[in-house]
Amino acid sequence: MGQYQETVLLVDDDDVVLESTLKVLEQEGLGRCLKASTGMAALAAAEETDLDLVLLDLGLPDLSGDEVLTRLRSSHPEVPVVIVTALVDVEMAVRCMALGAYDYVVKGGDPGRLVASSRRALESRRKDVEIASIRERMLSVDLKNPEHFAALVTVSERMRVLFRFIEAVARSDEPILLQGETGTGKELFAHAVHKASGTRGPFVASNLGGLDDFMVSDTLFGHVKGAYTGADDARKGLISSAAGGTLFLDEIGDLSPVSQVKLLRFLENREYYPLGSDVARKSDARIVAATNHRLEEAVEAGRFRRDLLYRLSTYGVQIPPLRERPEDIPLLCAHFQRSLAPEQPIAQLTSGAMALLRQYPFPGNVRELRGILLRSMAVAEGQIIDKSIVESLVKPALQTQDSGSQPEVPPYSAQLPTIRQAIENLVSEAMARTKGHQTLAANLLGITPQALSKRLKKRGEDSQL
Numbered sequence: 001m002g003q004y005q006e007t008v009l010l011v012d013d014d015d016v017v018l019e020s021t022l023k024v025l026e027q028e029g030l031g032r033c034l035k036a037s038t039g040m041a042a043l044a045a046a047e048e049t050d051l052d053l054v055l056l057d058l059g060l061p062d063l064s065g066d067e068v069l070t071r072l073r074s075s076h077p078e079v080p081v082v083i084v085t086a087l088v089d090v091e092m093a094v095r096c097m098a099l100g101a102y103d104y105v106v107k108g109g110d111p112g113r114l115v116a117s118s119r120r121a122l123e124s125r126r127k128d129v130e131i132a133s134i135r136e137r138m139l140s141v142d143l144k145n146p147e148h149f150a151a152l153v154t155v156s157e158r159m160r161v162l163f164r165f166i167e168a169v170a171r172s173d174e175p176i177l178l179q180g181e182t183g184t185g186k187e188l189f190a191h192a193v194h195k196a197s198g199t200r201g202p203f204v205a206s207n208l209g210g211l212d213d214f215m216v217s218d219t220l221f222g223h224v225k226g227a228y229t230g231a232d233d234a235r236k237g238l239i240s241s242a243a244g245g246t247l248f249l250d251e252i253g254d255l256s257p258v259s260q261v262k263l264l265r266f267l268e269n270r271e272y273y274p275l276g277s278d279v280a281r282k283s284d285a286r287i288v289a290a291t292n293h294r295l296e297e298a299v300e301a302g303r304f305r306r307d308l309l310y311r312l313s314t315y316g317v318q319i320p321p322l323r324e325r326p327e328d329i330p331l332l333c334a335h336f337q338r339s340l341a342p343e344q345p346i347a348q349l350t351s352g353a354m355a356l357l358r359q360y361p362f363p364g365n366v367r368e369l370r371g372i373l374l375r376s377m378a379v380a381e382g383q384i385i386d387k388s389i390v391e392s393l394v395k396p397a398l399q400t401q402d403s404g405s406q407p408e409v410p411p412y413s414a415q416l417p418t419i420r421q422a423i424e425n426l427v428s429e430a431m432a433r434t435k436g437h438q439t440l441a442a443n444l445l446g447i448t449p450q451a452l453s454k455r456l457k458k459r460g461e462d463s464q465l
Contacts (some may be wrong), residue, residue, distance in 0.1 A: 002393070005031055005032050005048065005356055006031035006035050006053070006122055006125075006126075006209070006447070007031055007033075007034060007051050007052050007053075007055045008025060008034070008036050008052065008053045008054075008055065008118070009031050009033075009034045009035075009036060009042060009045055009046070009049075009051050009053070009055070010033055010034070010036075010055050011036045011039070011054060011055065011060070012026075012037065012055075012057040012084070013037045013038065013057065013059070013060055014057075015037070017057075017072075018035050018037070020237040021055065021081075021084075021114070022035065024115065025115070028115050028118075030118055030122065031052065031053075031122070032114070034049065037061075037064050037374055038061060038062045038063070039060045039063030039064075039067065039068040039337055040062055042054070042056070042060075042072070043072070045050050046076050047075070051076065051079050052079065052122055053079065053080055053081075053082065053118060053121050053125060054079060054080070054082070054123050055082050055084050055114075056068060056069060056072075056081050056082070056083055056101075056363075057083075057085055057107075058083060058092070058096075059084040059085065059086070063209060066084070066095070066096075066099065066133075068378045069081055069083070069096060069100070069101060070099055070298075071348075073099065073100040074083060076455070079125070080122075080124055080125055081100070081101050081329045082102050082103045082105060082114075082117050082121055083096045083101045083103070083105065083112065083258075084105050084106075085104075085105075085106045085107060086106070086107040086108065086209055100203060102117075102120075102124070102414065103117045103120070103121065105117050114435050123424045126172075128166075130169060130172050130174075132304065133169075143167055144167060145167065145195075145196065146163075147195075148196045148351075149163045149166075149193050149224065151188045151191065151192070151337045152185060152192060153190050153331055153332055154325070154328050154331070155327055155331055156320070156325040156327055156328050157329060158320050158325060158439070159320070159325065160325070162317055162319070164190075164308070164417075165315075165317065166192060166193055166196055166317065167196050168194050170197040171196075171197055171282075171465050172314075172315070173286065173355060174314035174315060175267065175286075175287040175289060175311065175312050175314055175315070176193055176287075176288045176289070176314070176315045176316075176317060177289050177290070177291075177309075177312045177313040177315070177316045177317070177319070178190060178288065178290040178291075178317050178319060178323070179291055179292075179293075179294070179295065179316065179318050179319065180290075180292065180319030180320075181292055181319075181321050181363075181365055182292045182364065182365065182367070183322075183362075183365030183367030184319040184322070184365045185319065185365075185366055185370055186250065186290040186292075186319060187205065189290075189292070189319060190205070190248040190288045191203060193246065193288050194246040194288070197246060197286060197463070199245050199246060199286065200244055200245070201240075201243055201244025201245025201246070202242060202244075202245040202246075203245055203248065203250040204238050204242035204243065204245065204248065204285075204378075205250065206219055206238050206247070206248065206249055206250065207250045207251055208249055208250065208251045208254060208255055208259075209250070209251030209254045210251075210254070212256070212263075213256055213258045213259050213261075216256075216262070217258040217262060217275055218235065218237070218275060219237065220238055220263075220266075221237045221239060221273065221274050221275060222234070222236045222237025222240060222274040222275070222276045223235050223237075223274050223275035223277075224275070224276040224407070226248035226276065227274070227275040227277075228275065228276065231276070234274075235306075236274075237272075237274060237282050239266070239272055239285055240281070242285035243283065243284060244284060244285070245285060245286070245443065246285065246286045246287075246288055247285040247286070247287055247288070248289075248290070249288070249290070250289075250291075251290070251291060251292075252256060252289040252290060253291035253292070253293030253295055253304065253305075253398075254291075254293075257305070260305045262303065263308065263382050264305065264307060264308045266283070267287065267311045267312070268311065270282060270283050270284070271283070271413065281464050285457065287312075289312050295309050295313075296309070308368050321362070321365050322362040322365045322366055322368075322369060323361045323362050326358045326368055329354070329357050329358055329369065330354060332366060332369055333349060333354075333357070333369070333373055334346060336370050336374070337373060337377065340370075340373065340374055340439070340440065341377060341437070341440055343440075344385075344437075344439075345383055347376075347377055347380055347383045347385050348383055348384055348385065349385045349390075350385065350386045350387060352386065352387030353376075353389065353390040355387075356387055356390050356391060357369070357372070357390060357394075360394050372390065372394065374440065374444060375393055376389050376393065376445050377440055378430075378433045378434045378437070378440050378444060380442075404427075418421055424459070426445060427441075427445065427452070427455060430442075430444045430445050431456075433450065438452055438453060
């Protein structure tokens with residue numbers, strides 16, 4: 001991404017034409033341009049340099065344009081050749097296309113025609129390179145950089161196939177769409193894409209769920225000072241913050257139709273306008289989007305734009321739910337036990353407990369497994385987690401699924417507790433359930449052990465007053 005500069009060879013015996021064409025292409029940012037004034041020089045350049053595009057004049061002093069084209073297509077069929085000639089000859093154009101030319105452009109016409117043709121040819125070449133890379137990586141057994149996927153704990157071959165695919169496409173500028181149920185680890189996959197991309201910029205994440213159109217625009221595009229009442233300072237927005245890196249857009253399926261149009265326009269030309277500004281800004285951030293919705297169904301139902309889905313899903317990754325890879329459950333259990341209570345020996349799950357976990361459908365996927373392990377460790381006696389403990393945790397969930405009802409809200413007395421009292425009650429309950437184990441209690445509460453320790457210390461100081 002942004003690190004490889006494509007190489008274009010200009011072949012023409014007219015120095016004025018060479019210089020003017022080179023200037024146009026460089027102004028348009030179409031890679032590094034080399035020049036050749038004869039057919040033999042062009043063929044030599046093709047052997048010495050990895051070319052991405054050849055712009056070939058037919059009227060050369062040593063070899064005919066037909067011969068140069070034929071020899072180039074024979075020795076380097078992967079390199080597109082655009083014929084650029086002063087001859088307005090339909091028969092010649094048809095002949096060149098039959099010989100394998102990518103396009104035929106007449107000199108002296110609109111330079112935009114040459115630029116557009118060159119862009120298309122380079123894009124075609126880019127896609128071919130990416131497809132070849134994907135094919136090579138998908139046939140490979142090993143990952144080049146397995147450390148990029150270290151956070152995704154798995155022994156599943158399905159997951160490893162996805163890792164190889166991500167490694168193959170990560171350096172592309174095209175968007176990647178991650179689809180999967182809640183709790184399957186979409187953000188961890190997005191981090192893996194970022195690491196595998198080799199970009200030097202930051203990883204910036206945004207959850208778009210629940211944001212209205214104004215907040216989506218302000219969050220992504222930012223605003224200039226004074227753009228609206230209360231905009232006392234400028235905000236650069238997450239697209240700008242992700243410059244040279246990766247922008248992760250979670251819950252993309254929740255976007256309203258208006259926000260979908262805005263995002264589509266940005267993806268098509270990689271330009272955006274901060275709120276209150278008339279000056280377009282460019283972005284080179286790689287876009288990784290994620291959703292737990294089935295976007296194909298949303299398109300058919302008219303809730304999501306088909307063109308936006310196509311633009312987002314140049315490369316699509318469907319993450320399998322945990323119930324489809326039960327071989328990962330033992331490994332994930334050990335991983336979560338180590339991370340939740342690193343200072344404690346790993347509690348042994350009995351064969352009955354493990355069998356029950358492998359049979360459980362995990363509607364909440366890996367995130368739910370983590371929660372079950374956390375609660376099991378909190379109530380287990382000693383270093384054994386038996387079947388009865390796991391059963392007591394998964395049965396209520398199964399009953400809720402069977403009934404289709406929502407979990408009951410805990411009852412309160414007529415007098416509601418204050419926020420401070422409610423927090424104190426939660427802390428006391430967590431400490432009681434974990435028999436005073438602060439690390440496990442902190443995980444139950446969703447806070448860091450340091451934050452819990454600080455709160456307990458303050459509680460002790462208050463009790464001495």
